[in-house]
Amino acid sequence: MSYKFIQMSDPQLGFYASRHPETEGIDFEIKNLSKAIEITNKISPDFVITTGDLMQDRLASNHVDIIKKMYSDLNCKYYFAPGNADLTNNPEFDDIERYKKRFGLDHQSFYHMNSQFIILNSCVLQDWSKVSGEDSKQIKFLEYQLQNSKKNKSLHKFIFMHHPLFGTNPEEEDGHMVLPKVQRKLILNLLDLYKVSAVFTGHWHANNILNYKNTQLITSGPITFSLGEDPPGIRLIEVDGDKFTHEYIEL
Numbered sequence: 001m002s003y004k005f006i007q008m009s010d011p012q013l014g015f016y017a018s019r020h021p022e023t024e025g026i027d028f029e030i031k032n033l034s035k036a037i038e039i040t041n042k043i044s045p046d047f048v049i050t051t052g053d054l055m056q057d058r059l060a061s062n063h064v065d066i067i068k069k070m071y072s073d074l075n076c077k078y079y080f081a082p083g084n085a086d087l088t089n090n091p092e093f094d095d096i097e098r099y100k101k102r103f104g105l106d107h108q109s110f111y112h113m114n115s116q117f118i119i120l121n122s123c124v125l126q127d128w129s130k131v132s133g134e135d136s137k138q139i140k141f142l143e144y145q146l147q148n149s150k151k152n153k154s155l156h157k158f159i160f161m162h163h164p165l166f167g168t169n170p171e172e173e174d175g176h177m178v179l180p181k182v183q184r185k186l187i188l189n190l191l192d193l194y195k196v197s198a199v200f201t202g203h204w205h206a207n208n209i210l211n212y213k214n215t216q217l218i219t220s221g222p223i224t225f226s227l228g229e230d231p232p233g234i235r236l237i238e239v240d241g242d243k244f245t246h247e248y249i250e251l
């Protein structure tokens with residue numbers, strides 16, 4: 001049983017101009033996202049999951065229309081996870097509702113070819129101070145879905161969210177770049193308990209790949225301006241039975 005899918009991350013319309021004051025607008029991201037969509041359609045994956053930060057300015061409603069229009073050119077299904085630029089660094093319930101109206105569910109799960117795909121809202125795991133209970137809702141949702149996948153004998157469980165769990169060390173300190181330890185520990189325990197195949201994240205605008213016990217933690221570079229060594233790109237994941245491989249494709 002083989003299939004393939006694409007992870008995109010951080011199209012973040014307007015990010016380039018925010019870091020280059022001599023420019024304005026979203027031309028940089030439009031060019032890269034168009035190329036990402038063109039490459040993806042040539043690969044013809046089963047679906048695409050984008051791990052957050054769709055736009056730099058969450059209040060720019062015309063950017064919502066542009067994102068929706070461009071993604072509708074994909075020849076396959078596509079799913080989004082919310083990022084901090086979409087919801088803010090300390091989201092409120094209104095931010096979550098606005099996101100859901102624009103882009104659909106902020107967390108969801110689906111099965112494909114005997115694998116389970118779980119998309120989380122990591123923004124409320126990063127800061128839940130204004131959305132009390134939303135953090136534990138995400139953890140309960142994850143645990144419930146993983147229990148289901150065990151019952152269903154899923155070959156793979158893949159998790160997608162915006163924020164990486166950690167950069168190099170599971171004990172590293174809290175910060176803007178990674179999920180806080182209190183939430184990180186809960187998720188790491190579940191990864192181990194349910195033998196999750198991989199967690200795909202973004203947010204760093206750079207590639208970073210490491211392992212936690214039996215789980216690969218894969219942070220992928222952005223569609224917008226890269227802050228890492230690799231240029232902007234997308235990630236192709238190919239699953240063949242109980243094995244999977246992945247490669248970063250530069251735009």
Ligand SMILES: [Fe+2]
Pocket residue numbers: 053083084085162202203204
């Ligand atoms: Fe981000």
